[in-house]
Amino acid sequence: xxxxxxxxxxxxxxxxxxxxxxxxxxxxxxxxxxxxxxxxxxxxxxxxxxxxxxxxx
Numbered sequence: 565x566x567x568x569x570x571x572x573x574x575x576x577x578x579x580x581x582x583x584x585x586x587x588x589x590x591x592x593x594x595x596x597x598x599x600x601x602x603x604x605x606x607x608x609x610x611x612x613x614x615x616x617x618x619x620x621x
Contacts, residue, residue, distance in 0.1 A: 566620040568601065574614040586615045593619050 571589065575582035582605075590600050601618040608614045 566599075568618060568620045571617045571619065572614065573617070574608065574612050576612050579613045582613050582615055586617060590617060593617075597621060 573582065573585055573589065575585065586603060586605075590603065594600055598619040598621050601620055602616075603618075604616045606614055606616075
């Protein structure tokens with residue numbers, strides 16, 4: 565049975581910085597043995613760029 569977790573990240577200043585932070589987190593979690601299921605980008609209620617990363621182990 566797999567355990568799924570959803571990680572939420574956001575950056576009010578830069579979409580490029582958010583992309584870099586998400587890439588760093590995905591590489592870190594992958595090296596820890598997690599499977600990266602999905603990565604989705606969007607905006608929240610206040611139009612702040614947001615990312616949702618689904619991982620499982």
